[in-house]
Structures are given as structure tokens and as C-alpha cells.
Amino acid sequence: MIAKSIKRLGAGVLLCATLIGCNSTEQTTAARAESVAKTADENATQASGIFTNPLFPNGADPWLEYWDGNYYLTTTTWTSQLVMRKAPTLAGLADATPVNVWSSTDPDRCCNFWAFEFHRLKGPNGYRWYMMYTAGRDGTLDYQHLNVLESVGDDPMGPYQYKGALMPGIWNIDGNYLEHNDKLYVIYSQWRGDTQLNIIAEMENPWTLKDDQEHTVLTTPELDWEISGRKVTEGAEILQRNGRTFMTYSASFCNTPDYKLGLLELVGDDPMNREHWKKFPEPVFTRTETVFGPGHNGFFTSPDGTEEWLVYHGNDSVEHGCSATRSLRAQKFTWNDAGVPEFGEPLTPGVEVAPPSGENGPLVTRVQGQRYQLVNSTSELCLDIAADPEDARAVQRECAGTNGQWVLDATTEGFVRLANREDSKFLEVASCSTADNARVQSAAWRNNYCQQWKVDAGIDGNVTLTNRYSGKPLAIAGCSASANQAVLQQNADSACTQWQLRPMGEVALMNQQSGKTLAMRGDNVEQQAFDYKASQRWLFEPTDTGYLSLKQASESERCVGVADNQVVPGANVVMVDCGEKTAQWRLTPKAGGGMMLFNRYTKLPLGLTNCGLAEGTNIAQQPDLSNRCQIFYLREPQ
Structure with missing residues (x-):
């Protein structure tokens, strides 16, 4: 079952009954939110969890999963970095620290990062998170194509290893996985002539297509509501429940207020056979008088698994389009008696929404x-x-x-x-x-x-x-x-x-700015994309009064220190004898779970030279700016 399957409850075990249910109407949503707020007022030991849409601005193409007690969220950046946020509550995502879990400076896939999706799939080394995203070349959108990353362990926050591009030689975007009858498929979008299509292909593994196979077109924009502005169908998303498989997709040009969701259902047994899909004749989620261009959605379940939720982007003005004005929104949806999802209509901005059921546990x-x-x-x-x-x-x-x-x-x-x-x-x-x-x-x-x-x-x-x-x-x-x-x-x-x-065991230190990890090359310390090298694995060993040394093996006599014991900002960070006075560090926690590493002797922190993203960017000691270039996330490589 895929990660967003409605049957999956997430990794947590909930021990008690859930919050009051709600209908899809705004009146019921507001009433439930008011009930939760009253409870919170009587018990000031916790936040109510109530939120309003939009959750935060500039949140295009969202993907959200609830996993092991946290919500994880990605949104389009248009940069060379892939950003992720996490929080134990949906409302908490609004202020969660953005962490760049991947970046690239490769000229063929350096830029215009779009539409990240991360799915927990079984790969060659067990279950991993596979991050599929669109990227291309600087200064043009003509070379956008899908790329895939694999998480090092079972943590969606990374680090990630680059696995490859699905079709690097042709334009393709908006990838989504489908698991069906023990086979894995990718659904992607592509322009052919003046028409943008959703297309399906079978996969060998989460980053490789099967050789010598035909790709099947699933959606062609042909209905009036699919061709506003341009002939577009894109952003396919799979929703599975009770043995049935549905696919939403975004229709019409995203630069118009008429961007919206359509729906297919797999009514046969072969996803590669277009005749086995039924297309619904009307859109299932459209603009209102206050929300425009709602689309490019995802699905997630509440912490207790009793509710299904829709996450999507939308605009607050009819004049806004495919820009940074698209903001993140979420709301519950239901199923009708025929077993078909009913998404209702986009909630009006400012309407209070009660949190997903089970956020307050136990x-x-x-x-x-x-x-x-x-x-x-x-x-x-x-x-x-x-x-x-x-x-x-x-x-x-x-x-x-x-x-x-x-x-x-x-x-x-x-x-x-x-x-x-x-x-x-x-x-x-x-x-x-x-x-x-x-x-x-x-x-x-x-x-x-x-x-x-x-x-x-x-x-x-x-x-x-x-x-x-x-x-x-x-x-x-x-x-x-x-x-x-x-x-x-x-x-x-x-x-x-x-x-x-x-810190326990072997550690990878992932920089918040680049998503790359601390590595040793010769005696120099630099950043590298994680690739399971011994030079990227570190051990912290206690010294005295709370300080730590950082080395690559417990028996090693070489530790991370400052070249020539220099005390000035900009001095290079290298491997030194563990007895040197600059070979000890203090871990200082920062908001969002990251750490700064301050040298015991110089009192200065580690940081990326010039906040660089490039492979091999040097690590130096710097003035304390407490910025993302100086913050590292400790991860356990597996």
C-alpha cells in the first residue's frame, strides 16, 4: 500500500477515542473549531491546534505525510534547494523551521526545483523515502525533468542520496508513484504539441523505468473545464481506499483562476490500459468567490487514521497565477455512499479549522x-x-x-x-x-x-x-x-x-543550507552530498565539562580542529591531533532541532564558506551569525 493510502494509520499507536467528527461544510468546520477552542481555554497546558487557511504563503505544489508522530511537508522553491518542514501538529507547520535536505549545482539539474513528493517504498535496502522532484537548467524551463533521491534511513528529513533521472533527455514533470498488484508505476506530465498530458509507465525500481515499454496517456485535456488558458492536465495524485484506486489531476493553465481538480478511477486491473480508467465528466474541486486556482494537491490521514485530508495550493486573488502568491491550504474531505471521494469546496480564508483527529493523543x-x-x-x-x-x-x-x-x-x-x-x-x-x-x-x-x-x-x-x-x-x-x-x-x-x-553511534552532519554532509578529504573538512562513504561518518566522544571531540573512528588520534590553532574567523577547519587545543567542540541546540558546533578554544562556530551549495565547499570557523550555513542536523546513517 502506498504511503498516502487511506488504510494506513501511520506509525503511531493511538490509545484513546478521537476528537469530534466534522462535515465538509464551513459551518460545521467552524463549530468544531469553536468546541476545540473552548476545551483549550479550559486547559491552558496545550495549544488548541486550530488553524486558518492559508497555513502559510508561497506554498505551491505541496506534499504532506504524517509519519512516526510528525507531519512532514515540502513545497516548490524555484531554487536549487529542496526544503522540508516538520511539526507534531498541522498548525505547527506554519512556523516550522525550513530545512534544505538537498541541493544541486550540476548544470543539467541545478535549478527551478518544483513539486517535490516523498513516498515510503520498499527498495533494495528495505523501506526508504523516495523523493521525486522536477529540476532543470539555469535560465530556461525547456529542460525540466524528474529526478529521484533516496533517504539514507527511514527519516524523511534526510540526508538523501541522488539516484538518477527518469527521462533526462525529454521534458517531464510532476511525478507520482502508483503501487498496484505488486508492481510500481510512475505517472508524470508532459507537453506534446500544444497539449499537456498525464502519462503512466512501469518502473524497475523507484528511480528506473522498465526498458523497452510503451508509455500510456491517461489524461488528455478535452473538456471545457480542462482547457482554460491552455490545454493542461498535470499533477496526478493517487488515492487508494477499500481496494479502489483513484487519481486526481490538475486541469487548465495554472496561471488562470480556473486551475482545478479532475478525477479518474481505475475500474479494470491494468493501469497501463487506458480503457481500464474511468474519467469523471465534471471537476471535483474548483474555485470559489474567495479562493482561486485550487490544485496540485496531495492527501494525508489524521494521526489516529480516522480522517482523510486534502492539502493543496490556491490564490487569494483572481489576478494571481503560477507565482509565489500560491499559498498552502488543508481541509478534511469525506466519501459518499458510492465510495467516491467528495472534496467539497475550498474553505474561505480565515475560517477556523479544527486540527486533524488524534493530534492530542495519547x-x-x-x-x-x-x-x-x-x-x-x-x-x-x-x-x-x-x-x-x-x-x-x-x-x-x-x-x-x-x-x-x-x-x-x-x-x-x-x-x-x-x-x-x-x-x-x-x-x-x-x-x-x-x-x-x-x-x-x-x-x-x-x-x-x-x-x-x-x-x-x-x-x-x-x-x-x-x-x-x-x-x-x-x-x-x-x-x-x-x-x-x-x-x-x-x-x-x-x-x-x-x-x-x-550523540549516539555513527553520525552524519547535514547542513541546513545545502543538505550536504560534513566530510573529510585528506586532512581537509568540506561538505559532500551523502554517498555512504566512511569519510562522511563521524563519532562524538566526550572529553570533559560537556565538551566533545569529533572523529571518524574511536581509535583514531585525529579529530576535527582548526588549522594551526588559529583564533581568527575564516581559519580553515581540518583534521588535527586530538590533543590540540582546538580539537574540542560544544553542541548548541537551535530552533528546529539543528545544532551549532562552537570551538572550545576559539569560541567560534563551524560554517560553510560563503554559504556555498557546491560539492566540496570548504568548512571554516566563522563569526557567530547563527544562520543556516552554521547549523547542522545530526542524522544516523543506515
Whole structure:
């Protein structure tokens, strides 16, 4: 079943009943939103999750998936970078940190990045995310074509490896996968003469077409509502439910307010046979008096799997077209008694929309992301959960490779949730207490503020962990050095609020600007697109007072440092003897889950020279600008 199949519930396990259902009318949508808002007012420990369309501007060609406790979103950039956002709530995507998970400077596919879609498919190395996107040459749109990336692990946030172009020699855009009867197909759009068509072809794997096969035209713009401005059908998207397969597509020229959605259904058993598809005679999603050109959509399910949602772009003015004015929108849709999707009409901007069902849990899920141990600087013991399965208390325990592992998963406004990799639950202050010495425990996610934490730079190389709701830090009861001592919420006067972040296992460091990873070439440190090389895999090893060394093997005596121990900005970052004074670093968390690496001796951070995207761009120490060229995302290569 493909990633957006309506049957799939996502990776989370929801433990309770869902929120109140809603109809497709704006009146019912607003009523449900008002109900949720009243509940939130009575319980100020969490945000309501209510949002209004548009979610944010410049959000053309959206693709959205809910996976392992987070929404992941891509939208067209028109640049040389592929941007992704993630958040545990749909409303949170509006302010989520944009992370460039891929970039290219290859002249044949460097530019005009369009319409990214990422699908979780089974590849040669197990399940991976396959990112299909359109790109071409600088200064022209004549060479746009589909390209495919493969995620290094099971994390949609990357890093990604380039796998290839499907048809590099001809113009083709808007790729989408279809899985049917254990076969994989791609549906793409192409101009032939003055007509833009949707076409299907069978695939050998997610990045390679089968050789010597005919491609089948699925849609030809021929009806009045498909030819406004130009004869266009594009942006095919697959929707599967109860054994039936539907395909929406966008019709008419996107530069007109009449861009809209049409619908096909696969009524036979062979997707390559045009006669096995039924075309609906009328459009299924069209403009209103307040929303124009709604189209290029995707589908996703609510966190509990009980609701189906439509994500699409639209314009607020009849004069807007295929430009940065297209904004991101989302709304629930339903199914009629005949089993056909009913999308209703685009919601009027400003109408309050209740969040997808299940956002407030309770949710137990293994969140994707880098694993850390959180080591108390006073006791040198790790933050963990009591060994007794019936005891959810947070305690400190001896650090080992199999326990005390946490993912720092970004929420909103610079906060994170601490997701435990052993029990797939989240660290919270019990009952959202604001008292000193309040119990801290592991619990299912309920989207509460008391389950969120601010990770700030502390003393030396350490950090502090402050609860969002209470504003109080995490500390050890009595500042004890004993194993199994409780970890509690205390006040800022506590002497044991300092913690060290220790990344676990092999790490890839992906730059927020380029999507490329830190790599060693000779003794030099530069960025490279991830390609499973040993030179792109790193280990963090603790030194003292919270600082870390960065090397490529535990037995290595060479660590990342600064050439000639220079203290000036612009000094080159190279491999040095691990005993050198510039061979230690402090991890400083940034909003959105990224990290800056500050040198212990020079106090300056790592960064990309000139914020470059090119392969081999040098890494140097720089003035602290806290920009995306200096922020790295730690990932676990698999």
C-alpha cells in the first residue's frame, strides 16, 4: 500500500477515542473549531491546534505525510534547494523551521526545483523515502525533468542520496508513484504539441523505468473545464481506499483562476490500459468567490487514521497565477455512499479549522531522529526511565549503549519534546505541576506544554533543560550521585541542572543550507552530498565539562580542529591531533532541532564558506551569525 493510502494509520499507536467528527461544510468546520477552542481555554497546558487557511504563503505544489508522530511537508522553491518542514501538529507547520535536505549545482539539474513528493517504498535496502522532484537548467524551463533521491534511513528529513533521472533527455514533470498488484508505476506530465498530458509507465525500481515499454496517456485535456488558458492536465495524485484506486489531476493553465481538480478511477486491473480508467465528466474541486486556482494537491490521514485530508495550493486573488502568491491550504474531505471521494469546496480564508483527529493523543510512537544520551554533569549518570516496566519515573542510571537514549524532536517556538527510544513515550512533568521537586516521568504524547523543553547552552559545554509550562529546569533529587536517584523538576538555584548532550553511534552532519554532509578529504573538512562513504561518518566522544571531540573512528588520534590553532574567523577547519587545543567542540541546540558546533578554544562556530551549495565547499570557523550555513542536523546513517 502506498504511503498516502487511506488504510494506513501511520506509525503511531493511538490509545484513546478521537476528537469530534466534522462535515465538509464551513459551518460545521467552524463549530468544531469553536468546541476545540473552548476545551483549550479550559486547559491552558496545550495549544488548541486550530488553524486558518492559508497555513502559510508561497506554498505551491505541496506534499504532506504524517509519519512516526510528525507531519512532514515540502513545497516548490524555484531554487536549487529542496526544503522540508516538520511539526507534531498541522498548525505547527506554519512556523516550522525550513530545512534544505538537498541541493544541486550540476548544470543539467541545478535549478527551478518544483513539486517535490516523498513516498515510503520498499527498495533494495528495505523501506526508504523516495523523493521525486522536477529540476532543470539555469535560465530556461525547456529542460525540466524528474529526478529521484533516496533517504539514507527511514527519516524523511534526510540526508538523501541522488539516484538518477527518469527521462533526462525529454521534458517531464510532476511525478507520482502508483503501487498496484505488486508492481510500481510512475505517472508524470508532459507537453506534446500544444497539449499537456498525464502519462503512466512501469518502473524497475523507484528511480528506473522498465526498458523497452510503451508509455500510456491517461489524461488528455478535452473538456471545457480542462482547457482554460491552455490545454493542461498535470499533477496526478493517487488515492487508494477499500481496494479502489483513484487519481486526481490538475486541469487548465495554472496561471488562470480556473486551475482545478479532475478525477479518474481505475475500474479494470491494468493501469497501463487506458480503457481500464474511468474519467469523471465534471471537476471535483474548483474555485470559489474567495479562493482561486485550487490544485496540485496531495492527501494525508489524521494521526489516529480516522480522517482523510486534502492539502493543496490556491490564490487569494483572481489576478494571481503560477507565482509565489500560491499559498498552502488543508481541509478534511469525506466519501459518499458510492465510495467516491467528495472534496467539497475550498474553505474561505480565515475560517477556523479544527486540527486533524488524534493530534492530542495519547500517542506512543518511535520518533525519527538522532539519538542522544543526556548525562548529568554532577553525577556523570544518564537521564533514563526506571527499569521496572510498571514505573514510569525519570531517574539517572549508569550510561550504556542500550539505555537512556533520547530524540530531541522539535515542536514550536524553539522547544523540543524528549522522545524515549526504549518505550516510545515522552518526558513530561507529571500533572503539569509547577512545584519544585515535581515528579518527571515518561508518558504518551498529549501535546501538552509540560511535555516540551527548551534546551539552552549552559556552563562550559553543557546545556540546561527547562520545562515549557513551568519554566523550571530538570535536575537530580538532592544532587545525588547515586544510580536510580529520581530526576525532578527543580528551581534555577539547583546545583545540578547542567547536562551534556552525547550523540549516539555513527553520525552524519547535514547542513541546513545545502543538505550536504560534513566530510573529510585528506586532512581537509568540506561538505559532500551523502554517498555512504566512511569519510562522511563521524563519532562524538566526550572529553570533559560537556565538551566533545569529533572523529571518524574511536581509535583514531585525529579529530576535527582548526588549522594551526588559529583564533581568527575564516581559519580553515581540518583534521588535527586530538590533543590540540582546538580539537574540542560544544553542541548548541537551535530552533528546529539543528545544532551549532562552537570551538572550545576559539569560541567560534563551524560554517560553510560563503554559504556555498557546491560539492566540496570548504568548512571554516566563522563569526557567530547563527544562520543556516552554521547549523547542522545530526542524522544516523543506515
